[in-house]
Amino acid sequence: MTWLSQNLHIVWGLLADHLLLSVPPILLSLVISVPLGRLAAGSRRWRTPLLTGTGLLYAIPSLPLFIIIPAITGFALRSPATIITALTLYGCALLVRGAADAFASVPEDVRLAAEATGHSRWASFWRVELPLAGPVLLSSLRVVVVSTVSLVTVGAVIGTASLGTLFTDGFQRGIEASILTGIVLTVVVAVVLDALCVLAGRAAMPWRRTVSA
Amino acid sequence: MIEFDAVRKEYPGGTVAVAGFSLRVPSHSVVALVGSSGSGKTTLLRMVNRMVEPTSGAVRIDDVDVRSLDPVGLRRSIGYVLQAGGLLPHRTVADNVATVPVLAGRSRREARADALGLLERVGLDPALADRYPAQLSGGQQQRVGVARALAADPDILLMDEPFGAVDPIVREQLQAELRALQAELGKTILFVTHDVDEAFALADEVVVLRAGAEIAQRGTPTEILAAPADDFVAAFVGAGTARRTLRIRELDGRRVVVDGDDRPTGVLEADAREGAP
């Protein structure tokens, strides 16, 4: 506890860094995966290449990816951009399939009802398909949130500051309190972001409460 | 007026759903398409609002080929009642009813206000407005489906087995209500069912379909019941069954109509012609 009170400002700073590295890839992978997932769900031709292609991304180990990305994009090795790009790729690896499953879960008769009542394709997507894909999409998103928050810590190995820095530093200098703080806070961040997703989902999908509650 | 002019529909994969079909649905009348499952009824209905494009032939509404119309606008101008209501599960009852006016640009508040009136019109308590479809009974969902189809005050209603998913008592009630509504509104209604009694109960003209939407017979319910064109139609309408062969039995000067099993179905009243001197 004394270690923590003496290093509180450092811990706060690392917590902020951690959030700044976690939230953008989560949002980016959502924005990228929803249209790709819709495409995969709606087109037999695109389905296999999209799902296989993005699924394979997950097979790339994270440390090599942190090194390949700067080589391809020209970002600095330790820059947030490198971590954000890598984690967005991992997020998409999970979410494209999740989004494809989510759109496939929209009942065909509801899709037809939307068409019959004069929804344009655009209106059908925003007003009918996306909301009804919501529950399945949300459950994939929650997996991405938790995995992204934990993967951010790996960046500490290449020297990008985050809560992971508390473990790498703690190990090197033999400070148990630092290691413990890093672990606990990483879990807390994951749990809080996950809870926010659940709350946002409840607010955005009020009909669910009447059905499944 | 809706006119099918030699339409044919062959789905990818080779199923010929409609082999060649022509029919005129006069304005303000109710025409029922009856036929067994897979006879092409839904396919015909969807040709009217361009959810299905005919492989050949044309569908015209008031002499305008529907192919020349924007499909989205066309669909908003036609009421469509889907089997089992076809409601949007994530929208409240009022928002479901308001769907088409809102898509067409009306404010959500005004459209919801109008929706309350429509709910009453189809026999629903406006207090249901804020429920979700899953919180309604099957019969209530069907009524919401009808209210939604009426919301933009279309001239044409397409109804695809709208009362297929409810029990027989609610079904008869809904049929009676639809008849009353139609007496007031005078829409042009193309109605699909595989229940011949429902067709007889609602339609001015009944079209009996064989596979491939081939017309086996068309006529008023009375004409079809009086003279089925062939064995297929006779079997379809149940001609010759106990239910359809009625006889009169006299009892204390009253004439009771009984069916083939001697079960009473009603009392025969002297009609005006007979009663006149």
Ligand SMILES: Nc1ncnc2c1ncn2[C@@H]1O[C@H](COP(=O)(O)OP(=O)(O)OP(=O)(O)O)[C@@H](O)[C@H]1O
């Ligand atoms: N999208 C489609 N692709 C391929 N075949 C189809 C498609 N829609 C319908 N069919 C086929 O066309 C035929 C007619 O189908 P349709 O849905 O019009 O029949 P229906 O008379 O409405 O039947 P039901 O009473 O079961 O609703 C059937 O053999 C059906 O399998």
Ligand SMILES: [Mg+2]
């Ligand atoms: Mg059908």
